[in-house]
Amino acid sequence: MTNEQQPHSNSGEHEASHERINVDTPRIYVASLSDYNNGRLYGVWLDADREPEDVHADIRAMLAASPEQDAEEFAIHDFGGFGEARIYEYDSIELVTRIARGITEHGLAFAAWASAQEGNEAALDQFDDAYLGHYESMEAYAEQLIDDLGYQRLLDESVPESLRPYARIDTEALARDMHLEGDLHFIPADDGGVWLFDGRI
Incomplete structure (x- = not known):
């Protein structure tokens, strides 16, 4: 099945919505490693959908206020509001904030895209080109595609x-x-549907 044989349709935007989905603000818990290594839990929850x-x-500021002298190192020990995207202990703040801002702008579909990219920050910028919408199922997309291309009418x-x-x-x-x-990537959504992405991007 070549790309020419299976053209993708962007019509039917009532089903393939790009509307922002209300989600919890992506947040991270950043801990002082000096405190942690000395048996003390010291850190702060931060909104992540900001500039790095x-x-x-x-x-x-958190490290400067640490009870430990010369606290300089930190790690991400918890996170929330990132949907399917996983945040790891030593992910860069640049990557984390990029994912968080994308989720705030586009909803949890961006979290699914970020999860599929496995930390490839450059690929995050391709979301707008790759995202084809949210559908009830893989079959629902195929049915709409067949209808949009007129194949069902020809068959009838x-x-x-x-x-x-x-x-x-x-x-x-x-x-x-x-x-x-x-040709396509279908990623399960929490509501039982799927997020659809162009697999050629």
Whole structure:
């Protein structure tokens, strides 16, 4: 199945919505490693959907107020509001804030995209080009694609009325093959649907 054989449609925006989904503000808990290594839990929760320099400033202030002298190192010990995206202990603040700002702007679809990129910060900028929308299922996208391209109408016009109940396009197999061959990426959403991304990007 080549890309030319399976064109992707961006019509039907009522189903493939790019609207922002209300989510909790992405936050991280940043801890002082000097305190942690000496048996003390000391850190601060910070809103992560800001510019990295602002988060770094808050981290420096937290370290400066540490009971430990010369506290300089930190690690991310917890996080929330990042959806499917995983945040690791020593991820850069630049990466974390980039993901957080994307979630605030685009909703949890961006979190799913970030999860699929596995820390590749440069690929995060391709979200707008790759994201094709949210659908109830893989099959729902295939059904809309067939309808948008006019294939269902052609089938109805070509098949005698008495045989139409038996003539159908296997949308389940179509969606599965597009996914397996890399044309599309379907990522499960928390509501039971799927986020859809162009696998060629």
